[in-house]
Amino acid sequence: MSSQFHHIGIVIRPKTPHLPELVNSLVTFLLDKGINVYLDEDARSDLKDLPHLHKCTFVHKKEMGQRCDLAISFGGDGTLLSIAREIAPYRVPLIGVNRGSLGFLTQVPYHNAVDDVAIMLTGKYSIEERILLETNVYRKQKEVYQSLALNDVVFNRGATGQMIEFEVFINKEFVYTQRSDGLIVSTPTGSTAYSLAAGGPILQPTLHALTLVPICPQSMTNRPIAVSDTGEIKVVMRRGTDIKLHCDGQAYFDLEKFDHIKIRRYHNSLRILQPSDYRYFGTLRQKLHWGEQLV
Numbered sequence: 290m291s292s293q294f295h296h297i298g299i300v301i302r303p304k305t306p307h308l309p310e311l312v313n314s315l316v317t318f319l320l321d322k323g324i325n326v327y328l329d330e331d332a333r334s335d336l337k338d339l340p341h342l343h344k345c346t347f348v349h350k351k352e353m354g355q356r357c358d359l360a361i362s363f364g365g366d367g368t369l370l371s372i373a374r375e376i377a378p379y380r381v382p383l384i385g386v387n388r389g390s391l392g393f394l395t396q397v398p399y400h401n402a403v404d405d406v407a408i409m410l411t412g413k414y415s416i417e418e419r420i421l422l423e424t425n426v427y428r429k430q431k432e433v434y435q436s437l438a439l440n441d442v443v444f445n446r447g448a449t450g451q452m453i454e455f456e457v458f459i460n461k462e463f464v465y466t467q468r469s470d471g472l473i474v475s476t477p478t479g480s481t482a483y484s485l486a487a488g489g490p491i492l493q494p495t496l497h498a499l500t501l502v503p504i505c506p507q508s509m510t511n512r513p514i515a516v517s518d519t520g521e522i523k524v525v526m527r528r529g530t531d532i533k534l535h536c537d538g539q540a541y542f543d544l545e546k547f548d549h550i551k552i553r554r555y556h557n558s559l560r561i562l563q564p565s566d567y568r569y570f571g572t573l574r575q576k577l578h579w580g581e582q583l584v
Contacts, residue, residue, distance in 0.1 A: 302364025445471030447531030
């Protein structure tokens, strides 16, 4: 086998039964092919018993995009999200091996991971370009926070349980004032995550669109809307205490009254490599338990 990738990073979900054994099989295979292997520093304790550990290099997730030309995630969608935000600035492609409960993003099955990855390393895969969101928070005209998100950016009420009130602008045009438990700004990738649970639409992953989905709005006329991904969304916090900002449910920031949050499509997309037999609507049928074709 001749691989087009020569520096491969591996990220795993911590404390997952039997996962180190699978990673060991893949690491052994990659090393035998002369590929340099980089392991996530956060997984050092989980992988400490790997026989070939001395031949691998531990790096932090933040370094993986600089050191690798491919990353492989072992776990669920959350594990993939954690590395996606780190490697997106470097255009490093990503393969997801599913060891989670649902796995919309991780399409390589756990039980056949080594064989499937070996096939993909020869170039037999399809590429999906997934958009990310770049979020910047401004307080008194100074930037106080920045983050990327592959799934969604969420504003919601905290422990006090009080509704929050905010204004939404798109390309500097006023859209509405809303009183609610919060708002989800979702990419097509995130449309099958929190956005779907809150009543948002499912968007095909390659669409150039974003959705704004209210969370329990006070006015029943506040409905989800879809907008182009070429514009800028601005949210201004007007009222509320203990307001939280979440990016992919993993990066957090405490918002204050009068904070301005700007959200736009990030200039790089994430390149997800899928098995050649991957079919998006087949995945939806399987994961959402839709009916099969009758004829």
